Amino acid sequence: MSSEFKTIRVAVVGIGSWGKAIVKTLRNEVSDVQLSHVVTSNSEVAPLLPEQTKILASWDELVTYSDEFDCVVAALPPHLNLPLAQLLLPLGIPLFMEKPLALSAQDAHTVLSLATRHQSIVHIDHIDLYNPAVVEIAARLNSPVTSVSGKIGAAYPRRAIMRPLWEYSPHFIAASLKLIASRPISISACYDNIAPELQDQEQRELVTVAIRFENGAQATIQAGNGMINKTRMLTVSATNQQFEFVDRDAVPLKENNKEIAVDPTLPLAKSLTHFVNKVRTGNNSLTDFSEGVRVIEILEAADRALDERREVKL
Template identity: 25%
Template sequence: MPPRIAVVGCGYWGSNHARTFAELGALHAVSDRHRDRADTLAATHGVKAMAFDAVLADPEIDGVVLALPPHYHADQAIAVLEAGKHLLVEKPIALSVADARRVVDAAKKAGRVAMTGHVLRFHPAFEALEAMIAAGELGAIRYIHSHRVGLGKFHAENDALWDIAPHDLSLILALTGEKPVNVRGVGSAMLNRLSDFAHLHLQFPSGVRSHVFASRLNPYRERKLTVIGSKAMAVFDDVAPWNQKLAIFHHKVWEDDNGWQSEMVDPDYVDIPDGMPLTRECEHFLDCIRTGAAPRTPVSDGLAVIEILSEGTVRHD
């Protein structure tokens, strides 16, 4: 029998979690403060609809997924851990550094699996990119930049930085393996008081520099992470067709008597195995519960992202 999971939050992303855990044979219950929403999703998957307190008290439930508006995450994550349940909490895990630290401290005290929902860490293309960097195929990493832009999803509580940038920050932190020593952020609000555009500039102890651009008021959709190395450059493009998700460019750059020169070449596309990132993330959560292994995206990763977001929101135009 797989571990038994309850999904708390039956909105768009919570429904995706419920469907995925049902397909994995692990969904036991769903919960939402709107009972009719929970009843509908429960009927779809043939499981129980339960109040949150009942989820915490149910000894049959091994793990809880929180897919809620972010301002609920910290308190409910702590309640899940104090109830002795394993935890997968969507990003951001809190809306302040202090609350995120409370979640990390509760996880240490509980001794349970406590995982952040940084789903793109489980994308096969990103995993392939990680492996190539670890093997030295790109050489020394010099610069990483990301563009995550599109139109819509105007949340009442979160600006573009807090809503969109965590995806790319989690990837950048994974690739660098270190926290930045300098963060500079600029946001611009076009529609209301919340920023619709956000830029983050990061500097890491190793010398790696990084730039994140996030926008929810953009005429086209783009999801690109670009890594510049001393030997090669790589682009993880999540909008591209599957066989073009990860491109490697062996452009040549050199210096001679005439100054710096360059030669562009066509990209080499890396073969990527099939696999839905959310399914792989959910499978990983179940495996960690079964084996006691540490998750690849612990809540401490979620804290590291929130520390950057908090520092990056100091300045707004």
């Protein structure tokens, strides 16, 4: 993709609740994009779209219209990312996918192999990599990170397609990999107690995953749908620094208990803008995407650690 394209034409696949948020963000917060196509079976979404946007009933139709858009942004369940990638990447179509990338490391590596073979522009929406607070932490670090501790979750119903651990934890696993910048070597995991008021008919779980890294650092992430309040908290420690990020606080970031101002732009807008800029400049680096594959490997290892009640080597 040449940088001569000022306006990037985007096709969106999947207009569920998150797909609607993507459409709104593309229209209102991402510069120089045009929503050219959407793929959805829901005819009621038309009022959300620009008048010129074409509505397609099936993603197979994207092949027919491939000369009318520059990239695809998909808001699909994870088991559908691989078949969509198998359709689009051989055609040279850049692809944005939601987390988690897949429901198995095998499928994740298959997508990575496709992207490598076709020199594809691909992106996984681990939005906390683009969260201004996390970006600010990375910029302010003056020594290696020794530990990351996070809590992320809510009390929402369990999704049929995947367990809550896989739904909630990928964002903070990806952020930990980025901030610690060392090879993860082992995973342990355990179930935590759920508050009595949440012991209902929903299939709830609360899991703590501990990741040990080659450089001695450790990340500990509690995630699941067994939290009474919607929670997104991250503590990052280095030799002489401690950062605390609490989403939705009036000032969400502190360094050594001192409030730090951060860019108020929402992480989704930052993530979409990053992808659009990759499309605009033809940036097909797979470094971040490969880390997304590593996230799936860690989640698989966490499942094994829970089932076998032991630490699992990577």
